[in-house]
Amino acid sequence: MATDSWALAVDEQEAAAESLSTLQLKEEKAKPDANGESNTCDGFSNSLLAEDRAAQSLLNKLIRSNLVDTTNQVEVLQRDPNSPLYSVKSFEELHLKPQLLQGVYAMGFNRPSKIQENALPMMLAEPPQNLIAQSQSGTGKTAAFVLAMLSRVEPGNKYPQCLCLSPTYELALQTGKVIEQMGKFYPELKLAYAVRGNKLERGQKISEQIVIGTPGTVLDWCSKLKFIDPKKIKVFVLDEADVMIATQGHQDQSIRIQRMLPRDCQMLLFSATFEDSVWKFAQKVVPDPNIIKLKREEETLDTIKQYYVLCNSRDEKFRALCNIYGAITIAQAMVFCHTRKTAGWLAAELSKEGHQVALLSGEMMVEQRAAVIERFREGKEKVLVTTNVCARGIDVEQVSVVINFDLPVDKDGNPDNETYLHRIGRTGRFGKRGLAINMVDSKHSMNILNRIQEHFSKKINRLDTDDLDEIEKITN
Numbered sequence: 293m294a295t296d297s298w299a300l301a302v303d304e305q306e307a308a309a310e311s312l313s314t315l316q317l318k319e320e321k322a323k324p325d326a327n328g329e330s331n332t333c334d335g336f337s338n339s340l341l342a343e344d345r346a347a348q349s350l351l352n353k354l355i356r357s358n359l360v361d362t363t364n365q366v367e368v369l370q371r372d373p374n375s376p377l378y379s380v381k382s383f384e385e386l387h388l389k390p391q392l393l394q395g396v397y398a399m400g401f402n403r404p405s406k407i408q409e410n411a412l413p414m415m416l417a418e419p420p421q422n423l424i425a426q427s428q429s430g431t432g433k434t435a436a437f438v439l440a441m442l443s444r445v446e447p448g449n450k451y452p453q454c455l456c457l458s459p460t461y462e463l464a465l466q467t468g469k470v471i472e473q474m475g476k477f478y479p480e481l482k483l484a485y486a487v488r489g490n491k492l493e494r495g496q497k498i499s500e501q502i503v504i505g506t507p508g509t510v511l512d513w514c515s516k517l518k519f520i521d522p523k524k525i526k527v528f529v530l531d532e533a534d535v536m537i538a539t540q541g542h543q544d545q546s547i548r549i550q551r552m553l554p555r556d557c558q559m560l561l562f563s564a565t566f567e568d569s570v571w572k573f574a575q576k577v578v579p580d581p582n583i584i585k586l587k588r589e590e591e592t593l594d595t596i597k598q599y600y601v602l603c604n605s606r607d608e609k610f611r612a613l614c615n616i617y618g619a620i621t622i623a624q625a626m627v628f629c630h631t632r633k634t635a636g637w638l639a640a641e642l643s644k645e646g647h648q649v650a651l652l653s654g655e656m657m658v659e660q661r662a663a664v665i666e667r668f669r670e671g672k673e674k675v676l677v678t679t680n681v682c683a684r685g686i687d688v689e690q691v692s693v694v695i696n697f698d699l700p701v702d703k704d705g706n707p708d709n710e711t712y713l714h715r716i717g718r719t720g721r722f723g724k725r726g727l728a729i730n731m732v733d734s735k736h737s738m739n740i741l742n743r744i745q746e747h748f749s750k751k752i753n754r755l756d757t758d759d760l761d762e763i764e765k766i767t768n
């Protein structure tokens with residue numbers, strides 16, 4: 293998988309070298325599994341990977357202001373292929389409770405998103421149906437299952453009826469916020485967070501109708517501590533299944549929780565990606581499911597002009613970058629480096645030259661990263677320097693130029709074509725024309741570039757950055 297890229301490995305090493313105390317902290321975090329697994333190097337890097345995925349997902353939620361646009365069609369696989377397939381074009385068609393419809397409109401939703409068009413009628417059908425749904429982040433999954441939970445809950449009954457599992461505390465909070473917003477016109481509706489640190493008195497029973505939490509704590513609350521009676525749960529949601537299974541122990545805990553629920557409990561599972569492992573897990577926790585998939589909007593190199601620049605050193609690459617900036621007007625650019633060290637250095641150098649630079653770096657907290665991206669989106673900075681690890685999955689639509697200060701390679705040093713496409717493909721979406729410039733500083737990187745070129749069968753032209761006229765031409 294591209295996620296364990298070489299850059300991630302380098303960043304891990306840098307992080308480890310930078311601070312022993314952080315390392316110890318993270319090792320602590322990597323330990324908790326009940327399976328008694330020892331904390332090997334691999335365990336450490338897997339835990340970082342899981343944290344990375346969860347952080348990425350949180351980042352996307354924090355910076356997202358609206359729905360991700362998609363022109364792809366939804367693929368629906370019904371449990372009973374003979375039953376009619378309903379889809380709705382308006383929220384009215386769903387016959388929601390008035391308070392709920394009011395909540396939906398108060399959130400500014402005018403009509404269901406693409407995935408909601410099919411998912412909502414299925415989730416709200418009687419008798420309840422199970423669902424596995426996959427679509428990229430930002431397509432309206434959370435809003436859909438929150439609506440389903442709020443539709444089924446009976447606020448008059450003061451015990452948990454809906455249970456939602458999230459991979460981390462922070463992600464649980466984000467979903468909780470959506471529940472609160474959408475359920476705003478239901479004052480009697482209450483929400484409890486089953487997350488580590490939320491200590492309740494033994495023997496207590498929870499009166500909140502919706503519980504959202506992480507698998508370990510939810511399992512404790514349902515079994516050992518008996519705060520929740522699992523037999524009374526009507527809707528079970530497993531959110532971010534792909535992020536969930538990246539964390540050791542979460543998969544087993546989720547399955548154990550699911551086994552305690554009544555047979556007729558509605559099971560809903562959501563995931564942004566659908567690799568084999570997610571699919572296998574989904575089938576274990578969601579019996580007899582309907583399945584909905586929405587393909588990612590294809591990234592394309594067709595509308596992107598690609599160039600490479602030959603240099604001999606990091607300093608030469610920097611000069612080339614300055615020359616490009618001197619010759620053409622760039623509204624906003626993203627510059628990708630392999631390591632946070634290079635990224636930090638480059639950002640500092642660019643600022644010295646008077647550029648308004650934002651730096652997105654691995655050691656930043658997710659909230660800090662979100663703030664950096666927000667400022668960049670608002671145009672407060674014109675250049676965003678980042679490592680691959682930080683910027684994966686982030687869409688900033690107005691970026692028209694992408695510069696690979698270092699070419700993307702995987703952990704074995706081979707070209708990472710997927711990352712290349714993802715980095716620059718975004719500049720050419722929705723009919724926009726983009727520009728990508730690759731810095732080549734060795735025979736090795738020339739070889740990588742050639743292989744990328746072959747892979748996509750798209751010519752990458754040489755650009756002489758000492759020739760200002762030539763640079764100017766590339767924008768024509």
Ligand SMILES: Nc1ncnc2c1ncn2[C@@H]1O[C@H](COP(=O)(O)OP(=O)(O)OP(=O)(O)O)[C@@H](O)[C@H]1O
Pocket residue numbers: 349352353356357358359360399400401402403404405408427428429430431432433434435436564
């Ligand atoms: N029908 C809708 N109309 C307008 N905006 C919507 C609609 N549904 C959801 N949104 C908004 O779109 C954004 C993405 O929605 P949502 O969080 O539900 O997507 P998601 O697929 O769950 O993504 P993620 O997994 O990243 O949270 C949110 O800002 C949400 O408020």
